[in-house]
Amino acid sequence: MPRCLLRxxxxxxxxWLYLAxxxxxxxxVTANAPLIVPFSQWxxxxxxxxxxxxxxxxxLSPSDQIEALAPxxxxxxxxxAQFPGxxxxxGYTQARLLRERWNFTGELRASGYVRRDQLFFMARxxxxxxxxxxxxxxxxxxAFATFTAAYQTCNDAGLxxxxxxxxxxxx
Amino acid sequence: xxxxxxxxxxxxxxxxxxxxDQTRRYLDGSxxxxxxxxxxxxxxxxxxxxAPMLRVAIPYGLxxxxxxxxxxxxxxxxxxxYGHFTxxxxxxxxxxxxxxxxxxxxxxxxxEMHAIQTSGNCIRxxxxxxxxxxxxxxxxxxxxxxxxxRQWSTFHPEFTYLPRKFKIAVTxxxxxxxxxxxxDVGVHIVRGPTGDIGFEILAGGGLGRTPIIGQxxxxxxxxxxxxxxxxxxxRIYNLEGRRDNLTKARIKILVRSMGIEEFTRRxxxxxxxxxxxxPRVEDTEVARMRxxxxxxxxxxxPDTQPDAHRETAFRAWYRYNTAPHKVPGYRAVYVSLKxxxxxxxxxxxxxxxLVADLADRYSFGEARVTHTQNLxxxxxxxxxxxxxxxxxxAADLATPNIGTLTDMICCPGLDFxxxxxxxxIDVAKLINERFDDYDYxxxxxxxxxxxxxxxxxxxxxxxGNIGILGVDxxxxxxxxxxxxxxxxxxxxxxxxxxxxxxxxxxxxTIARILDVYVQRRRPEERFLDTVRRLGVKPFKERVxxxxxxx
Numbered sequence: 177m178p179r180c181l182l183r184x185x186x187x188x189x190x191x192w193l194y195l196a197x198x199x200x201x202x203x204x205v206t207a208n209a210p211l212i213v214p215f216s217q218w219x220x221x222x223x224x225x226x227x228x229x230x231x232x233x234x235x236l237s238p239s240d241q242i243e244a245l246a247p248x249x250x251x252x253x254x255x256x257a258q259f260p261g262x263x264x265x266x267g268y269t270q271a272r273l274l275r276e277r278w279n280f281t282g283e284l285r286a287s288g289y290v291r292r293d294q295l296f297f298m299a300r301x302x303x304x305x306x307x308x309x310x311x312x313x314x315x316x317x318x319a320f321a322t323f324t325a326a327y328q329t330c331n332d333a334g335l336x337x338x339x340x341x342x343x344x345x346x347x
Numbered sequence: 348x349x350x351x352x353x354x355x356x357x358x359x360x361x362x363x364x365x366x367x368d369q370t371r372r373y374l375d376g377s378x379x380x381x382x383x384x385x386x387x388x389x390x391x392x393x394x395x396x397x398a399p400m401l402r403v404a405i406p407y408g409l410x411x412x413x414x415x416x417x418x419x420x421x422x423x424x425x426x427x428x429y430g431h432f433t434x435x436x437x438x439x440x441x442x443x444x445x446x447x448x449x450x451x452x453x454x455x456x457x458x459e460m461h462a463i464q465t466s467g468n469c470i471r472x473x474x475x476x477x478x479x480x481x482x483x484x485x486x487x488x489x490x491x492x493x494x495x496x497r498q499w500s501t502f503h504p505e506f507t508y509l510p511r512k513f514k515i516a517v518t519x520x521x522x523x524x525x526x527x528x529x530x531d532v533g534v535h536i537v538r539g540p541t542g543d544i545g546f547e548i549l550a551g552g553g554l555g556r557t558p559i560i561g562q563x564x565x566x567x568x569x570x571x572x573x574x575x576x577x578x579x580x581x582r583i584y585n586l587e588g589r590r591d592n593l594t595k596a597r598i599k600i601l602v603r604s605m606g607i608e609e610f611t612r613r614x615x616x617x618x619x620x621x622x623x624x625x626p627r628v629e630d631t632e633v634a635r636m637r638x639x640x641x642x643x644x645x646x647x648x649p650d651t652q653p654d655a656h657r658e659t660a661f662r663a664w665y666r667y668n669t670a671p672h673k674v675p676g677y678r679a680v681y682v683s684l685k686x687x688x689x690x691x692x693x694x695x696x697x698x699x700x701l702v703a704d705l706a707d708r709y710s711f712g713e714a715r716v717t718h719t720q721n722l723x724x725x726x727x728x729x730x731x732x733x734x735x736x737x738x739x740x741a742a743d744l745a746t747p748n749i750g751t752l753t754d755m756i757c758c759p760g761l762d763f764x765x766x767x768x769x770x771x772i773d774v775a776k777l778i779n780e781r782f783d784d785y786d787y788x789x790x791x792x793x794x795x796x797x798x799x800x801x802x803x804x805x806x807x808x809x810x811g812n813i814g815i816l817g818v819d820x821x822x823x824x825x826x827x828x829x830x831x832x833x834x835x836x837x838x839x840x841x842x843x844x845x846x847x848x849x850x851x852x853x854x855x856t857i858a859r860i861l862d863v864y865v866q867r868r869r870p871e872e873r874f875l876d877t878v879r880r881l882g883v884k885p886f887k888e889r890v891x892x893x894x895x896x897x
Contacts, residue, residue, distance in 0.1 A: 238590075262385050263468065265508025269585050272505055276624065293369065293386055300504035311377075322365050325357040327498040329626065330505075338357075 182295075183283070183305040185317050185334065190307075192233055192254060212256055215240050218248065226251075235287065238266040242273040249278055257303075259288035268301045275302035275331050295319040302331040348409050348713060349494045349639045351459040358502065359456040362463055366390050367449035374446065389507070391465030392448055393765075400763070401440045401448060402465040403455060407475035407493040407517075408436030408716040412703040415714055417458045419699035425451050430699070432684060432692045434526070434756055434807055435514065436474050436716040437465060441763050463501060468509045468596075470500035470581070474516045476524045477717040480640060481725045483673040485520035486536050487544055491636035492573065493517050495628060496534075499574050506581045510588035511596035513581070514553075521836060525718055528552050528561045528838035529810055531598045532580060539567040546573060550580055550610070551602030554804035558840050559599040562607045564614055570633070572618075574626045579618035583610070643711040648676025648728055661736050663785065664747040669732060676729050680710075682722035682739060683746040683754070687779035690772040691757040692720030701742050709735050719795075720756055721749065751788050752796060752861075753779055756807055760800035760817065761824070767800030769817025769824035774798060774853050781854035791861060794874040797832070810834035812875045813857060814841045824850050830860060830886055831878040839879075844887045859889045 179190040193201070195213045208230035215234050218225055225232065233254030234245065245255075255274060257267035267286065274280040285305040286298050292312050296319055308316050324338045351359075366386075373383040384394075391402035403418070410418075418438055422430045425447050426440045433439060443451060455461055464471055473493045480488040496515060500506070506513070516527035519536040527533030533549035546568045552561025568576050580598075587605075589595045602610045653665050669678040682702055684692050694702075702722055706714045709731055710724035717723055722744075727735060739745040748754045755778065758764065760771030775798065782788060797811030801818075808814035814829035825847040832841030848856050861874075863886050868877045878886070 262382065263508060263590065265468075265506075265510070266586055266590075268505045268508065269582055277620065291382065293365075294508075297502070297504040297507050323358060323361045323502065325354045325361070327354070327358075327501055328503060 179307065180310070180313055181285075181305055181307050182313065182316050185320065187313060187317075194235065210253070212254060215245060219244075233283070233285075236267075236270060238264055238270075240270075242270055242278065246278050249274075249280055252282065254283040254285060255280060256285040256287040259286060259290055261289050262291075264289065268297065271298070271301040271303050272330070292316045292319040296322045296335075299335055300326070300328075300330040300332060304334070348411060349406070349490075349636075355459065355498075356456075359459070359461045359463070362390075362461060363449060363452045363456050366452055370445065370449055385467065388467035389464060389469060390448075390452070390467075391462035392445075393466060398442045399445050399448065401443045401451065401462060402433070403438050403440070403460060403462050404465045404472045405436050405438060405460075405716050406497050407473055407479070407490055408477055408718075409490065410714045410716065411458075412706040412712045412714065414458045414460055415699050415703040415706065417454060417460070419696040419703065421451055421454060422699065423696040428697075429693050429695045431690070431759060432694065432716050432720050432722070434718050434720060434805070435472055436477075436718060437472055438716070439759070441759070466512070468511050468513075469507050470503065470509075470513045470515065472514075473497050473500070474514070474525050474530075474718065476518050476520055476522075477715045477723050478524060478670060478679060478725070479519060480642070481672050481674075481677075481679050482520050482522075483671065484522075486538060487519050488637070488640050489517040489519035489534075489536055490640045491633060492534065492536070494636050494639070495573070495632070496577070499577070499626070503581075505578075506585060509581070509585055510590045511593070511598075513584070513598065515577075523834070523836040523838070526807065526810065526834040526838075528836075529554050529558070529807070529834065530561065532577065533561050534573070537567060539569065543569065545570045546576075548576060548580075550614075551599045551607070552838075553597050553599040554807055554809050555597065556594050556802045556804075557597075557599065558804065558809040559603060560838050560840065561599075562602065564607070564611050571628050571630075572622060573628050575622045575624075576614075576618055578621060579614045582617055582621075583613050587613075642674075643726055645674045645677060645726070646728065648730070650675040651729060653729070653732065657733060660740075660747070661733060663789070664736050664740075664745055665732060667747045667751065667789075668745065668749045669727075672726070674726075678727050678729050678732055680724045680727045680732060680735060681717070681749045682714075682724065682744045683749060684721050684744070685748055685754050686743045686746045687753060687783065688776055689743070690759075691755050691775055694722070698742055698744060701738070702744070705735060705738055719749075719754060721754070747785070748788065750793050750795070752782055752791055752794050753788060754795065756795070756797040756811070758799050758805035760798075764800060764805075766803055767817060768802075768819035769800050769826065770850070771798045771800040771806060771815075771817060774815060774817075774826065774850060777850070777854050778857060781858065791864070792873060795834075796857075797834075807834060808832070809840045810838060811841060812878070813860065815853065818847055820847065826850065826853050828853075828856055828860070828890075830883060831875065833875055842883045844883055845891050856890050860886050863889045 192210045210231040212233035231253045234252045235256045286303045372378040393400040426442045431439045515532045516525040516530040517534040529552045535547040537547045539545045548565045549561035584598045668681040715723040761767040796813045797807045798815040799806035799808040808816045810832040816827040827847040829841030
């Protein structure tokens with residue numbers, strides 16, 4: 177069964193495979209299925225991955241530097257930031273840097289420990305797709321409307337913010 | 348004071364709804380204990396020794412009388428009739444019921460208050476000088492800047508899952524009454540080379556297991572760049588701060604391991620990249636915020652001293668519990684929460700109600716919480732201080748000890764806190780019992796005692812002139828004593844005098860330390876300065892000269 181995820185507010189079946197999943201399913205990594213490869217692997221064995229014809233995504237670990245990824249960004253249709261546990265917060269900065277400094281317009285995915293209570297903040301940082309546990313999926317989209325106001329201006333397109341404001345604020 | 352607009356009101360109401368939903372999901376089992384912990388902590392809710400503890404934010408310590416009455420009502424209705432004011436100008440309730448916390452938050456929202464980000468690994472309440480706006484020598488009232496930072500940091504999407512908690516203090520006067528040098532970031536209002544108002548930015552201060560004094564990252568930051576500069580600091584910290592070890596996760600450890608030069612280089616480089624993108628603090632926004640903190644309608648009053656014919660008790664109180672005001676004929680009046688025998692910083696619901704009434708009657712309807720765990724009525728007409736004193740005295744709120752030995756800072760300790768190794772409230776009581784002679788206390792002059800029940804240092808013992816740290820020794824409560832710490836503009840960390848002492852020996856230990864001071868001080872020399880001049884040695888020798896009596 178394909179993974180289900182929340183993308184642009186919609187529940188969709190995930191067409192992407194992680195490299196490890198592809199390997200486990202005995203699919204050749206040179207096939208044309210869209211494939212998400214760990215950034216470390218992209219750096220260490222680029223040749224086998226660069227010749228692929230299919231779409232490529234990259235999986236960032238929290239300690240990966242966006243500056244190191246930036247020169248390769250045009251090659252990727254998707255960037256997934258990994259959240260290994262509930263306290264992880266580096267992905268929020270990675271997302272903002274990708275969207276705001278490097279103008280990445282592809283799919284930006286939150287992967288790993290992702291729960292509905294984080295979605296509002298993740299979305300504001302620029303994530304537009306979310307791998308949630310099965311049990312969280314039905315209600316999760318409601319989380320984007322947790323707050324309808326904000327003090328900061330971020331990547332808010334698509335969020336139901338009625339009162340977005342940057343400082344200076346207008347009463 | 349700042350008044351909520353539609354954005355603020357919407358946010359706190361939506362926060363109540365969010366937390367109500369999270370609590371419901373925890374109680375019905377769909378959120379695990381672990382998952383709920385991270386969520387409740389961001390709302391100031393700890394699970395403590397006896398019950399949950401709820402910390403409510405009091406931004407930069409400022410309260411309207413209406414808000415203070417609501418805090419009293421919450422203490423009465425949802426708690427056991429009291430609250431505990433903290434060194435970060437917040438209030439804590441020790442006995443709320445978990446399922447009632449959403450209702451408490453709803454009551455707070457009604458009076459423009461909340462518990463957002465009062466714990467958890469995020470940007471905490473912004474603290475400031477409790478004499479802001481009334482002290483004569485400040486460059487500028489820091490509170491508009493505190494409010495600008497409060498709004499920017501509230502639900503900041505990028506900085507909600509930091510490596511560890513993050514505390515910011517802002518001051519505008521040369522005296523640092525907010526302990527800004529032991530904050531993750533200290534913001535000092537200063538004048539730049541061309542005379543413009545801007546900020547000196549410090550980072551990397553903190554107490555806890557590894558006490559460190561903050562260091563200057565930027566000597567002068569033009570004021571419009573305040574938020575981009577804070578963003579740069581937080582961003583470097585969010586990416587580079589340690590997440591593998593809770594005790595090494597504060598920014599102070601990052602600054603220390605990188606070195607201040609490299610940390611500064613990283614922050615400046617990041618700032619260069621983001622400063623153009625904003626958020627820039629425009630003059631119109633500063634003007635709007637300043638508009639919330641304009642001086643009240645002071646009356647023209649002569650600057651007089653209290654009548655000499657008043658009783659000694661009043662004159663002592665006036666001397667110690669009131670502070671000069673920049674407007675002639677006015678005083679700032681401390682409401683002492685340090686009555687001997689009562690836990691330092693605690694106030695009952697009736698006391699809070701009374702202070703709210705007195706604020707309405709004598710101080711333009713506002714009260715403040717001080718870093719030293721007292722309350723303050725900032726704008727009292729000098730000639731009304733006598734009747735105010737009478738009213739405070741009747742409610743046990745006029746203990747004339749502000750700035751003296753018995754004005755102790757103290758954490759809740761073993762009695763309430765699940766982290767503590769040892770009691771602190773009962774030690775405060777022992778100290779009060781031993782030192783009950785006000786002539787002696789006044790003769791000692793300015794001296795601050797700070798006490799923490801464990802290494803987490805909520806009682807700021809490292810920066811106490813006398814610091815007392817509770818340690819666990821084979822299941823018994825022992826206390827390590829430091830001297831020479833200070834929290835102000837000349838902040839320093841205290842030095843340990845020697846082996847820890849048993850609980851009953853703490854008062855005698857302090858008595859011996861004070862004996863050395865009294866014998867060796869120079870005329871008008873403060874305790875702190877005597878310790879700095881003499882070093883620890885003579886104090887240590889006296890304390891451990893003969894076996895301490897148990």
